[in-house]
Amino acid sequence: MELVTISDIEAAAQRVRGVAVRTPLLLQTWDPRGTLWLKPESLQPVGAFKVRGAFNAIATLDDESRARGVIAYSSGNHAQAVAYAAQRYGVPAVIVVPDIAPRIKVEATRSYGAEVIEVPIGEHEAKAHELAAERRLTLVAPFDDAAVIAGQGTTGLEITEDLPDVEVVLVPVSGGGLAAGVGAAIKARAPHAKVIGVEPALAGDTAEGLRLGHRVDWPQADRARTIADGLRAQPSELTFAHLRKFVDAMVTVTEDEIRAAMRTLASKARLVAEPSGAVTTAAYLSHTAELPPGRTVAIVSGGNPDPAMFAEILAG
Known part of the structure; x- marks a missing residue:
C-alpha cells in the first residue's frame, strides 16, 4: 500500500495556502511545566482542520x-x-x-x-x-483518501516549521486522516519527535488495533457513547497503515477528562473547543505518566461544540 509522502504534503501546502489558515503555535504560560503549545485548528474558516x-x-x-x-x-x-x-x-x-x-x-x-x-x-x-x-x-471521503490525508498533513508541516525542536505531538484519532498526515509530516521533518494518538476511551478501537497489530471493529453503538462526536469513526486500511508506521503510541481519555480539558481551554487558553478538539489537551493534563517528556504540541482539532452542551460543561 502506497503511503502519503512529505512531497505530497508539501504540494498540498501550496494548494491550500490562502484558503486554510496557517494557525499559530500558542505557548501556554499557565502550564506549570512550561512545555505545552496548542495548535488551534479551531480557528479555521469552518472551525476545524478538515x-x-x-x-x-x-x-x-x-x-x-x-x-x-x-x-x-x-x-x-x-x-x-x-x-x-x-x-x-x-x-x-x-x-x-x-x-x-x-x-x-x-x-x-x-x-x-x-x-x-x-x-x-x-x-x-x-x-x-x-x-x-x-x-x-x-x-470526497473524510479520511480514506490520499489527497485528504496529504491536506491534513499540512498541519504537521506547520508544526515543524514553527517549532523545529518539537519533541511530542498529540493528535486526535478517529478515522485517522489527521493523524496519518501529521505523522507523515512529523516523521519526515522532525524524526526525533514522538507522535502520540489520542482517543476517547469509549471509542478506543485504534488503541486496541495498534496494540494487536490489526484493525478491530467496535460496534457503532459503542463508539456513539462518547461525547466526542467527531471521534466516532474507525480507521480505513489506508489510514491504519499510516498509523502503524507513524504513530508511536496511543492514549485514551475519559469523558470527564475531556470535559475538564474543554473548561481549561476556555478559561486559561481562551479557546472554544468541541470535545473532539479537547482530547489532546485532556491527555496532556491527565496522562502525564503515559507521555514522553519535552516540548509538546497538542492539536486542538475543532471548535464547533453544541452551544447547550458547551454551556453545561462550562458550568461544571
Missing part, C-alpha cells in the same frame, strides 16, 4: 469532475469543510450526515450552499456511495 483536506482533494479534481459535483459523508466538520471548499470552487456539493449530527454543524453545512441529506446513524457512508454512483458525483 478544511485542509477538503480543499486539497477538490483542488486535485479535473474540470469535468468539478462540474458534475462532489459528495461527502460526515458527522459534521468534514461536511462543513467540503461544503465550504465546494462553494469557494463553485462546485455543486451533496453532504450525507447521520441524523444525530449536531444541529450547529448541519445548519452550517447548509449555509455554504450544499444539499444536505440526513439518514440514520451508520447509514450515511453507504448512502453517499449510492448517490455518488447514481448522480456521477466524486466522493
Whole structure:
C-alpha cells in the first residue's frame, strides 16, 4: 500500500495556502511545566482542520469532475469543510450526515450552499456511495483518501516549521486522516519527535488495533457513547497503515477528562473547543505518566461544540 509522502504534503501546502489558515503555535504560560503549545485548528474558516483536506482533494479534481459535483459523508466538520471548499470552487456539493449530527454543524453545512441529506446513524457512508454512483458525483471521503490525508498533513508541516525542536505531538484519532498526515509530516521533518494518538476511551478501537497489530471493529453503538462526536469513526486500511508506521503510541481519555480539558481551554487558553478538539489537551493534563517528556504540541482539532452542551460543561 502506497503511503502519503512529505512531497505530497508539501504540494498540498501550496494548494491550500490562502484558503486554510496557517494557525499559530500558542505557548501556554499557565502550564506549570512550561512545555505545552496548542495548535488551534479551531480557528479555521469552518472551525476545524478538515478544511485542509477538503480543499486539497477538490483542488486535485479535473474540470469535468468539478462540474458534475462532489459528495461527502460526515458527522459534521468534514461536511462543513467540503461544503465550504465546494462553494469557494463553485462546485455543486451533496453532504450525507447521520441524523444525530449536531444541529450547529448541519445548519452550517447548509449555509455554504450544499444539499444536505440526513439518514440514520451508520447509514450515511453507504448512502453517499449510492448517490455518488447514481448522480456521477466524486466522493470526497473524510479520511480514506490520499489527497485528504496529504491536506491534513499540512498541519504537521506547520508544526515543524514553527517549532523545529518539537519533541511530542498529540493528535486526535478517529478515522485517522489527521493523524496519518501529521505523522507523515512529523516523521519526515522532525524524526526525533514522538507522535502520540489520542482517543476517547469509549471509542478506543485504534488503541486496541495498534496494540494487536490489526484493525478491530467496535460496534457503532459503542463508539456513539462518547461525547466526542467527531471521534466516532474507525480507521480505513489506508489510514491504519499510516498509523502503524507513524504513530508511536496511543492514549485514551475519559469523558470527564475531556470535559475538564474543554473548561481549561476556555478559561486559561481562551479557546472554544468541541470535545473532539479537547482530547489532546485532556491527555496532556491527565496522562502525564503515559507521555514522553519535552516540548509538546497538542492539536486542538475543532471548535464547533453544541452551544447547550458547551454551556453545561462550562458550568461544571
